[in-house]
Amino acid sequence: HVANTMPQPYYRFDGSDDYINLDLLAAELVDTSNTKGSIVWSGKIHDFTTNYGMLWQYGDTNGASYIFLCVSTTDYKLRAKSFVASAIQWEFESDNTFSQDVEMTIVLVQDGTSPILYVNGSLEPTTFSTSTDTDSWFDELTAVDNGRLGCQNNAGGGNANFLNHTVNSYRVFNKALTATEVKELYSGASV
Numbered sequence: 001h002v003a004n005t006m007p008q009p010y011y012r013f014d015g016s017d018d019y020i021n022l023d024l025l026a027a028e029l030v031d032t033s034n035t036k037g038s039i040v041w042s043g044k045i046h047d048f049t050t051n052y053g054m055l056w057q058y059g060d061t062n063g064a065s066y067i068f069l070c071v072s073t074t075d076y077k078l079r080a081k082s083f084v085a086s087a088i089q090w091e092f093e094s095d096n097t098f099s100q101d102v103e104m105t106i107v108l109v110q111d112g113t114s115p116i117l118y119v120n121g122s123l124e125p126t127t128f129s130t131s132t133d134t135d136s137w138f139d140e141l142t143a144v145d146n147g148r149l150g151c152q153n154n155a156g157g158g159n160a161n162f163l164n165h166t167v168n169s170y171r172v173f174n175k176a177l178t179a180t181e182v183k184e185l186y187s188g189a190s191v
Helices: 024-028 181-187
Strands: 009-014 035-048 053-061 064-073 079-082 087-094 105-112 115-119 126-131 146-148 166-171
Touching: 024 146, 035 053, 035 064, 079 115, 087 115, 105 181, 115 181
Parallel strands: none
Antiparallel strands: 009 166, 035 105, 035 166, 053 064, 053 146, 064 079, 079 087, 087 126, 105 115
């Protein structure tokens, strides 16, 4: 696993200007050999209706390349996107909607073929709106130079779309977690 960036017990973000800078982690992730991986976010979203609901994002500060996981503020679904050099590589939404103030563990896995979403240890059904290059991951995001937990930063827009939430843990793995490992992680086991 690459890094566990969150000390215990949790961080509380107010939705107006709070975030954690993950730039050093972004620099480590952007590697042409990094074709698989997993990002684990665990916490509680307090307000789905404000801003864009950005859980985490890695972006190009001055250009249009990024990857993110957010909550849609219109239908309360999880949404993820890989955007490289001004073109969507893949984008999907969860088929299910989610409720505010409920503990969740969300895992985005890139297995080298396609992104896979898990919520609370179970595979989450998703629907792709774009699937041009579903194996896109950090190997294609070579222009990415920043990382944010709780907001986004790309294309000269600065820090924006802050989310009102509490984060219990955030982990990045340089391998594709299996369904069994995701379930074990959710149950508290070490992976």
